[in-house]
Amino acid sequence: MQIVFMNRLTKRSGSDEEAVAQIWIGEEEGLWHLGWRDILLDGDLNDSSWYEGVSWDELLFIYRHGLASKLGEGYRPLIQGIFHEDDEIRSRGQTIQKLYCYSELHSDENLYAELCAWRRRRAISERKAPYFIASNKLLRLISAYIPQHVDELMQLPGVGQTKASEYGAEIIEITAKLERKHTYPLNWVYTELDEEIFMAWVYKQKEQKYQQELNQYRIRRTLLTGIVAGKNLEQLEQDCGSPRKEIVEALEELEKEGYDTEQLIQHELREMPKDEQIAVWSAFEELGDNLLKPVLQRVYGGDNDSVAKDNIDLCYERIRMIRIQFRRNQGFRRSVG
Template sequence: MQIVFMNQMSRTDEQGHSSFAQVWIGEEEGVWSLGWRDIEPEGEAADDDWYEGGSWNELLCVYRHHLARKLAEGYRPIIEGIFNETGEIGGRNLHMQKLQCYSELHGSEELYTELCAWRRRKAASGRKAPYFIASNRVLRLISAFVPQSEEELLQLPGIGPAKASEHGAEWLEITAKIERKTTFPLDWVYHQLPEDVFVSWLYKQKEEKYKQELERYRIRRSMLLGIAEGATLEQLEERTSLSRRDLIEQLEGLEKEGYDTEQLVQAELCTVPDAEQAAVWKAFEELGDTFLKPVLQRVYGQEKGGEEVGGTEKLYERLRLIRIRFRREESSQASAG
């Protein structure tokens, strides 16, 4: 095997003891390998194989995810620039990132739990998704810094005048009961938050980001292989553990990227009468393809719930599959014109 990339890594623990390792990429006859090697004090090596296969793109996803985890554990590269870290640490979002880091490490869990309960009640009464009310990060920031006035609320990233006006009074009613140990403004966070702790936190965020990226890549690859093999949505559910709704969203994404999904679309629509498909197509032409509810009502009526085909959700599934074809045709005609 030929080693095409290697970087030395080191870590120093709280007692001052140093550990050394290597991350490497190798290739042999079109097969890529990726691994981590711990260098023992006696000079012995302990290998941890991270990847072996023929996909360079998948290898990169695995590399970023696993390496971010090692960096979060305190390892640092002897050769800098693995993630362009010097450019990212110290950028324009530094203030926001440091406040977020501090809030996650030092926030009050009791206050955060109370704020989450408030958000659930607010979302239920307004019939909105909780994240429309406030993100977890915003609630973490409030739980850590315990603002006591609207002016202080506005110093927290993610809270602007509109959000403060809408929810500020209720947040301040909750925080007024808490005796805080810190003050505003929050410049003191820069000095109190150790740099190595902050950098490790940043890499932890990257680890989660790259984990999701790797999962998306593997789902997409599994879907493309399944489509090529003639798999149905039901079979893809078993392969990917995604719901049918999520699978169709993935299918729509693949279609936008230019992949041929017709084999799967055809397999799922083969039992839908031609007249019904034609009626849906005509509705898309007349009503547009952005919103599905008007098309559903035009084709199936206000009262029909789709019981004979498995419910309204099944009808929406049909509409989305036909919409894939409709958009493909519209795109093709636009390109030809």
């Protein structure tokens, strides 16, 4: 086997001892290999195979995810920049990331639960998805830094003038009754937060990001193979081990890249009445294809009374598939126009 890349990593333990390891990539007769090697104190080697196959792309996804996991455990590489982590960590966004990190480690759980309950009530009254009101990250920030005036609330990432005007008074009504030990502005976070704890948090975020990218890559590969084999959505759901919604969203991305998904779409829409399909298409023509909910409301009723709750997911699924056809048709019309 020819080794094409290797890096040495070390990790300090609670004592003066230092754990040493290597991550390596090799190639042999068209097969790529990726592995991790622990170098034990007595000189013995403990090898773990992370990947063996022909796909360089899949190897890279596994490499990034596995390496981020090891860095999160405290390993540090001899060769820096192995996935440009230093550029990201030292960027201007580092200060904001530290605010997020501290808030996840020091949030008031009771306050966070109360804010989540407020967000649910607001979302129901405004008929919006909860994340349109406030993201989980923002509620964590609020529950850690406990702003007691709107101007303090606006010092948190993700709070602009519009959000402060719409929801600021209600949020402050919840937080103002609580005591806090820190002050604004939040510059103290940057010195109080331990650098190693912050680095471990950053690499944990990377691990989650690369795990998601790896999952998406594998779903995409399985979908392409399954579509060529003539499989239906139920079979693809079993092969991918993912919810149908994620599979249909992946189909939209494949269509954007130029892959032909029409055979699968035709199969899945065969039991949808033609007049219903025409109504969805007409709604896209009138309302545009950016949002699905207005189309659902136009076709099935403003309050969704005509759609049983257990059928809403199926309706959205079919609307998404018709949107694929609609966008393809619009793209063809533009190209020949």
